[in-house]
Amino acid sequence: MTTVTPDTAQAAPSGKAPTPKRQSLLRAGFQILGIGTFYLLILVFFSLVSDNFMTYSNALNILTNVTVIGIVALGQAFAIISGGFDLSVSGTVPLGAVLFALLVNAGVSVLPAAVLVVAVGAVVGLINGLIVTKLGINPLITTLGTLSIAVGLAYTLSQGVTIPFSDPNAGVLADKTYGGVSYYVLAFALLSAAGFAVLRFTVFGRMLYAIGGNREASRLAGMRVDLVTIVVYMQCASLAAFAGVVVASQLLAGSATVGTEAALSSIAAVILGGASLTGGVGGIPGTLIGVLVLGTIANGMVLMQVPAFYQQIATGAILLLAVGFARLRGILSGEQG
């Protein structure tokens, strides 16, 4: 005797499986292909309207400019894939920059100072993770709170002023180059490769997708969901703090006013790259393209001498267009949510 529920009604025509190979391949790659194609169009457009766009030095320029947001976006991608997100990066970046400047000026050498700053970032992430998992407060409220605290701390520590480095060595990440590419761009590349490998090849990465895709099923499958979530927030905040180090060595100064756009830009980049705020999908390649899209548009508009205010409008519009287009395709192909 069978119970007739809508479920069985749907399940019945299971014989016609979706077209083999293509379906899953497309589904996984489509968003990246889509945003990749979009990126190519942007490149073509700007190289047509500006002579200075398609040059080696401008390419380096773009890379340099996206590094800070890119590093933050790597961490953000982990958080979003696991079903959360982190607004507090907008506070952790300036906190990291100010701390780095203070430590270096206090005589700590560059490497230990950077390590200490990253450790402080990890603590911010630990607090985020503990509040989200143990108190069950949602990530929006939690990270909004810690965002405000971190920014406040950055202002307090810097007493509201920009702190220039007394030791010129502090700019090491920015000064030293390898084939014209500065060290921090190389660091960004290494971190991206590591992030890609972790998500794709490790048990931890697989657990992120599972937890983001279905938290309850993952818990029932015996995963330590809370622990993984805490680690994700720690990693996200550590990367944000490191981004603070990078921005400070770029500017040769620490200031509480840098990096405040980090949260929105990094979330925008991750979503552009095919992730969903409900979790379970997304990846590093898409995120990197998302970062490049935002950075290239900003750069191209500068070259076209478009005022900076319009850049923000353009960035927002592109985010809505890209995500809206993806959603529309989903609706047309009859997907839910």
Place this chain on the structure above:
Amino acid sequence: MAHLLEIAGISKSYGSNRVLTNVHFCLGAGESVAIIGENGAGKSTFAKILTGVIRPDEGSIRLNGEAVSFHSPRDALHHGIAFIPQELAYVPHLTVAENILLGRWPSWRGITSTGVVLRRAREECRRFGIQLDVSRLMATLKLADRQIVEIVKALTRRASVIVLDEPTASLSEQESRALFEILEHLTDEGVGVIYISHRMDEVYRFSDRVAVFRNGELVASVSPAETTSEQLIAYMLGHEKEEFVQTPRRAGAIECPAVELRGWTRPGLPPLTNVSLAVGRGEILGLYGLRGSGAELVAEGLAGLRPDIQGDLILEGRAGQVFASPLAARRANVAYVPPERKREGLVLLLPIQENLMLLVLRQLSRWGVINRRHERARAAELARKFGVRYSRLSQTVGQLSGGNQQKVLLASRMAAQPRLLVLQEPTRGVDVGARVEIHRFLADIAAQGCAVLLVTSDLEEAVVVSHRLLIIRDGGIVGELAGPTKTQARAIALAAGGAA
């Protein structure tokens, strides 16, 4: 007697699947009718047609002699037929009074007053002889009281027929009695009451008439005073004398219990009182109970979801406590197949392969790095063993049919080679073919020496698949059936609390 409600020749099909066939039914004013039948007999479909949730393919409904057709539950309510479903729909953050008058708050030019709402709600309650503190927030009420609020809500809309779907399933003995007192009061006032039930004691205590559904047909409409519970069960099952099904099992394996529960007890609703059972290696032990019997608590306790249960758990002779977490259950090598595969079991966005390997990632990896070739090979082997039909292992599980999803879920739990497999409703919402296959897999799994605990509310499944069957009612084991005594009739008689 003039009929309040008259239903003639109602039929309903989903595709080629006929769920109701030519049902004729009458209800008089002030009459109470209990509807009984097995899962899938058509009771719920019937109730949903009566209340406008779904529309029949054929047949007519007459209310007070007038032909009506309902487009929606709202429409039905407008005509005076109210449905109290199991999943109540209410606004938790409003007061009882605001919920009772939901959307119809007394107002003057769009301005409403809390005082007037409270007063009106109190008047309504008094009119129907119901005691409720209407100023409380809905969320702070017990389930039983929320149900009563729903009834009052229906009555204030001048409902003349109230349809309830298993209203007592989650209520305590006392709360059920209180509910029936209210319903009796309403029938005295001339309201017609139709309620779906499983429990024989209720049927005998309250109803004027019992309507029995089987395979989509109304097979009997009798007065409980003139019918024995054996007769009612015979109507439900359709065969006066049932063939005994011998479920073969591996010889000699039973005597060493893989898992033993002793004295599992939990206050609250549903309760558990001193539940003890043992599952042997190579044995399929069935646990059958109606909704609200506490059967699911036993399964959830073994899955690590109910650390509040008091009692002992003995694994291969080693005594311990009830698992504190799902992780603890997994470490003890107990696998759990949850009842809601989409919500609790599978990650629909992930590929088949990754769902299959969800529990055994550590075995596939070294230094945390997954060996993907190894993973693929093991997933392919597992999928073949459990007859999963797919086009590619990289397909997402969300694209599979319900039956195939369920096979993936079962296979993923078996990947870890558990010593005990606990399943809850393993064939809910799957097609007939997959159901047969899953039952065969369970027999194979047991034959290979795994202990299997099958928790189900599907009577046929419970009787046919299990080697030994325990019946649970109101949180306590009320009987064990094995060998020739293991029949559907005995199982349901024990579970429903009729004279067995």
